[in-house]
Amino acid sequence: MKYIVLIITALFSTLVSGQTADEIIKKVDQNMSAENRIIESSMTIHGKRNSRTMTSISYSVGDKQSFTEYLSPAREKGTKMLKLEDKLWIYSPSTDRTIQISGHMLRQSVMGSDFSYEDMMDDRELTDLYTSKILNEELIDGRKAFVLELIAKVDDVAYHSRKIWVDAERFVPLKEDLFAKSGQLLKRTTLSDIQKIQGKWFPMKMVYKDMLKQGDGTELHISSIKFNQQIPEYIFTKAALKQ
Amino acid sequence: MIALKLAYKNLLGAGLRTWLNVTILSFAFVLIIFYNGLLDGWNRQGKRDTINWQTGQGQLWHSEYDPFDPYTIADSHAPLSDIVLKEIHAGNLSPILITQATAYPNGRVQNALLKGIDPNQKILQLPSADLNNVQEKYSAFIGSRMAEAAKLNVGDWVLVRWRDKNGTFDAREIQIAAIFKCDVPAADNGQIYISLSVLQEMMGLENEASILVSNENFSQKNIDQWVFKDLDFLLEDFEKLIASKKGGSMIMQGLLLILALLAIFDTQVLSIFRRQKEIGTYIALGLTRWQVVGIFTVEGGAHSILAALLGAVYGIPLFIWLGKVGISFGTPDMGITIAETIYPYYSVRLVIISLLIVVFAATVVSFLPARKIAKMKPTDALKGKLQ
Secondary structure, eight states, rough: OHHHHHHHHHHHHHHHHSSSSSHHHHHHHHHHSSSEEEEEEEEEOOOSOOEEEEEEEEEEEEEEEEEEEEEESSTTTTOOEEETTTTTEEETTTTTEEEOGGGGGGGGTTTTTBBBHHHHHHHHHHHHHHEEEEEEEEEETTTEEEEEEEESSSSSOOEEEEEEEETTOOOOOEEEEOOOTTTOOOOOOOOOEEEETTEEEEEEEEEETTTTTSOEEEEEEEEEEEESOOOGGGGGGGGGOOO | OOHOOOOOOOHHHTOOOOHHHHHHHHHHHHHHHOOOHHHHHHHHHHHHHIIIITTEEEEEEEETTOTOOOOOOOOOOOOOHHHHHHHHHSSSSSEEEEEEEEEEGGGGGGGEEEEEEEEOOOOOOOOOOGGGGGGGGGEEEHHHHHHHHHHHOOOOOOEEEETTTSSSSSEEEEEEEEEEEEEEEGTTTTTTEEEHHHHHHTOOOOOSSSEEEEEOOOOOOOBBBBEEEHHHTTHHHHHHHHHHHHHHHHHHHHHHHHHHHHHHHHHHHHHHHHTHHHHHHHTTTTOOOOHHHHHHHHHHHHHHHHHHHHHHHHHHHHHHHHHHOOOEOOOSSSSSOOOOOOOOOOHHHHHHHHHHHHHHHHHHHHHHGGGGGGGGGGGHHHHHHOO
């Protein structure tokens, strides 16, 4: 009886959406990913007493290579981060030192924000880590969205389950909730200001919020995004950090 | 012998001047003993409290464990072998599993160490047995400092987030079952104690621990994957703290002693100046110059003996009283192990060393001006001429 209910539920969800959760995730990946991209953005970290904003420019090739340089404020200016495969280095101009962030250091917050280096580093495909299913459809800011539930199928993931709201037409995530093993909601990401850039729908504003603590989270505003540009190879070398 | 008799008569003959010197010197003497006794009392109580609340009589650390490097904590755990389990059942070892966690009391973020402790352990004075009396599985006890910092009371719930052995986040509301009070901040600050078996289940580390606390009966110190840390190692920081306090106090004690010795020095200079005829007479009577120097040196040094006697008159009752009532420091929270009330401890060694230092220093400052006598011409001295 249990299996019949499950099969009916699965069939129903496929019929409702016309596609499986994995297919939706793949479409999101196809829409969001590019051969390479250059992003100029500002990140505002809302603290308990004050907020601080830092601007940066990021170059990335696929999910494996990325280079970020902080442009302001003066205190952070010149700080650079290089990610190559599963390795991450940070260059600090004040000490003129490059350090590799590894092991448990990856669990630290990035520049005091609401996300960790580990959040940045995990470039494995969601479909490799989670089994997904469509829960239902909801309206988010007037747009129809699929609600996907992802449950970890491997042990070494930071978040045991996720819930993602995906725009049903543009295949852009609009909201994502990250849950602990106990089911406790840990983090929420809200994506908005969706714009079509070079044929791809992309959220220009993202708000990351640690749901366990007070505060308004971390806002990321993308001021400019360019896909499939000519990025010099030397950018993705350790030598580029000190330049 | 003559020197002693003369010294005694001259000292008493000097009257008020002698008693002023003796009083100041006795004050320095008593204060030196008091302050060192206070530090020794702090040292003894601090060590005893640290052993009772934190270290036990020694600890076995997992080979990766380094309490000063938080990045090692996640990997510092190992299964409890048969040898270890045998010692645990005998009550000689108590396992503690440690993991980093974040507590969110009322939405505020507080980093914490989540420690799993056996509720039936008897080695540490932590109120682990309270975990046996609770209905709620996810119950914890914390120290008063942690309770104050997180504004938590008994019965309150606090959300705690941690990562399991695979690095996957988990979070739960944990109820505070008890709050303990101890003088060891290292056993209290930023620490949440829960049942060992519950933490093992939460972490997915069944039958594993990070450190093992031992009692005095534990002797098997070479166990695979575990490194034994004795009390010399575990109390090293506290010893260094006391040593630095003693070093710092020496400046104050030295200044006090110098003031007292300066008074003796002045008295000696004045005596030699005013008693030139007496010096000439001694030499005329057949004493050598150095014998006369000896008389004056003994006379000056005898101040310290009188100071010790006077100090004993008021110091011994004072020390006995302080030893009984102790000295209250309120509730200091300076991040170091210090009791609310310290009971000074005066060892025989401390009294003898202090006495020797005062006697030696008083004798030296008495001798220095007395050397002038050796250069005096007896005839001029007899006439009382200035030399």
